[in-house]
Amino acid sequence: xxxxxxxxxxxxxxxxxxxxxxxxxxxxxxxxxxxxxxxxxxxxxxxxxxxxxxxxxxxxxxxxxxxxxxxxxxxxxxxxxxxxxxxxxxxxxxxxxxxxxxxxxxxxxxxxxxxxxxxxxxxxxxxxxxxxxxxxxxxxxxxxxxxxxxxxxxxxxxxxxxxxxxxxxxxxxxxxxxxxxxxxxxxxxxxxxxxxxxxxxxxxxxxxxxxxxxxxxxxxxxxxxxxx
Numbered sequence: 001x002x003x004x005x006x007x008x009x010x011x012x013x014x015x016x017x018x019x020x021x022x023x024x025x026x027x028x029x030x031x032x033x034x035x036x037x038x039x040x041x042x043x044x045x046x047x048x049x050x051x052x053x054x055x056x057x058x059x060x061x062x063x064x065x066x067x068x069x070x071x072x073x074x075x076x077x078x079x080x081x082x083x084x085x086x087x088x089x090x091x092x093x094x095x096x097x098x099x100x101x102x103x104x105x106x107x108x109x110x111x112x113x114x115x116x117x118x119x120x121x122x123x124x125x126x127x128x129x130x131x132x133x134x135x136x137x138x139x140x141x142x143x144x145x146x147x148x149x150x151x152x153x154x155x156x157x158x159x160x161x162x163x164x165x166x167x168x169x170x171x172x173x174x175x176x177x178x179x180x181x182x183x184x185x186x187x188x189x190x191x192x193x194x195x196x197x198x199x200x201x202x203x204x205x206x207x208x209x210x211x212x213x214x215x216x217x218x219x220x221x222x223x224x225x226x227x228x
Contacts (some may be wrong), residue, residue, distance in 0.1 A: 009033025049140030051121025164197030
């Protein structure tokens with residue numbers, strides 16, 4: 001398996017899984033770190049961790065342009081249908097489904113969730129994608145919680161963890177989360193997008209390397225790395 005992962009800044013990603021393009025939380029418009037616009041990205045699927053505007057992002061516009069199937073919680077799927085999207089797939093916490101590009105399981109995230117209009121967005125979630133035995137864990141916006149150890153028991157290749165603090169885990173809790181999850185590699189998300197979540201990512205990387213067994217992956221927005 002070769003899986004190319006491009007970071008858009010904040011919590012947004014593009015995954016190229018063989019011939020399928022999967023977006024995670026495509027917050028591009030209004031994202032000062034984004035190096036690509038919503039009308040440029042390719043998408044066959046869009047996966048959403050929760051309904052906040054900095055994660056829901058440009059989902060509706062991208063899905064209407066590309067015809068991508070959007071995967072989210074029941075509340076998100078229902079809301080998107082009201083926005084005119086028909087290609088939606090509802091899942092929920094604890095549930096998994098074999099999509100054409102791989103297995104997607106929704107797991108707990110300790111966070112709130114509401115739509116830009118203020119309506120209830122359902123349970124905030126993390127997402128585990130499994131493709132040919134490799135598991136990626138996109139934690140989404142979350143606090144530290146002890147059941148991350150159970151997620152780690154699944155065998156995680158790369159964990160994508162927030163480090164920005166204020167709204168989510170900060171550096172300290174992210175290091176503790178890495179110890180619980182025990183991934184091969186860990187990638188920082190949800191930081192430096194806005195002043196309130198500014199963090200020293202080099203400090204975070206040093207702590208990951210000295211205090212855990214994981215490898216820290218740090219790249220600039222618009223850059224990519226490959227999971228073999």
